[in-house]
Amino acid sequence: MKSKRMRYDNHMGLLDDLDKVKNDLLKKVDALIVKKKKLYSNVDIESPMSVEEKKLDKDIAELFSQINKLVLQKRKIMKESVINEKQLKGLDGISPNQTLDKISKVQKLKIIKEPGNIIDFIVPDWAKSKYKVWQVIGTGKIKKNISGDFFLEGKGPIKSSPAFKTMDDLIDGVDWKSMEQTRRFNEGSNNSKFIDEIYYDSSGNPCKYPTTLDGRCLDKYHPSSTMREPLSEMPMGDLQKIDQFADKQLNPIDVVLTDKHFFDRLNDPRNDKEISQAELIGFFKRLGKNKKQFLDFLDKYKEVVAVDDRTNINIPFMKQTNKAIAKTIMRKKDFKSSTPKLDI
DSSP states (O other), X not given: OOOHHHHHHHHHHHHHHHHXXXXXXXXXXHHHHHHHHHHHTTOOTTSOOOHHXXXXXXXXXXXXXXXXXHHHHHHHHHHXXXXXXXXXXXXXXXXXXXXXXGSOHXXXXXXXXXXXXXXXXXXXXXXXXXXXXXXXXXXXXXXXXXXXXXXXXXXXXXXXXXXBSSHHHHHHTBOHHHHHHHHHHHHHHTSGGGTOOOOBOTTOOBOSOOOOTTOOOOBTTBOXXXXXXXXXXXXXXXXXXXXXXXXXXXXXXXXXXXXXXXXXXHTOGGGSSOOOHHHHHHHHHHHHHTHHHHHHHHHHHSEEEEEETTTTEEEEEEEETTEEEEOOOEEOTTOOXXXXXXXX
């Protein structure tokens, strides 16, 4: 039967390997982000994205997708560890700073006699050809064999501990250093620091509160109750609902937000943090309060950039018959444009 120590080593080894791969991927994505900022930092957001820029965005998103999968794999390993590794019982009264090999024999015996505790015994020389580890899931009962030797009754593959002449020998026959490692691993497995791993959205923005084992981000920027897919963005269906809301605010003009270029730019990494539905709703509420001025600008100039200083969101609009077409969108402070601006 595999010892808890062996499982501990396996888990830690896997996590170390995953961390190495993750760090390598982060280095690659950092290099691509630097390249993107260098090549496209001052691109006119009103012009369509080039094929090269789209390819770079896709490469960045795919790397973050791989990183997300590694994060989820790490969380799964730690979650399984918490479920499969049983917390030692009988530790009350023992200081967290006191190792199990240093506690009294009375305290050690209490741990041995707790039903369900997994006790690691030092393998006797005569049994080393048969067992690499001698681990017993204790029933809590210490019995004597026909020779009068003491043993811990067990359940599972190994039904008992080795036999010992005295109770003290039985206590000393436990591998207390291995038991201490198991104790620390179990305590660590139940500590959230093992599973509070940063999770990224498709643009590489970390979640503000990475709280869940399955990678969900439950904060104001990621309110979804289900895990965000690594390559996810605001669904077109949600954008259509915002489009309908904008139509009501700016009636009688028809606002068009579903242009492909607008959709591509909605989750652009240069937005700093992703533009949320709530921010867009607020944007069009404020634009609705300035409807007369907005319509006057469109009639006079045919184009206008609506600027929201609260969120630093900028949307250039172009008039076509009775439509106001949103050409693109970007979150940027002190947005510069040759097109007339309307502060909302």
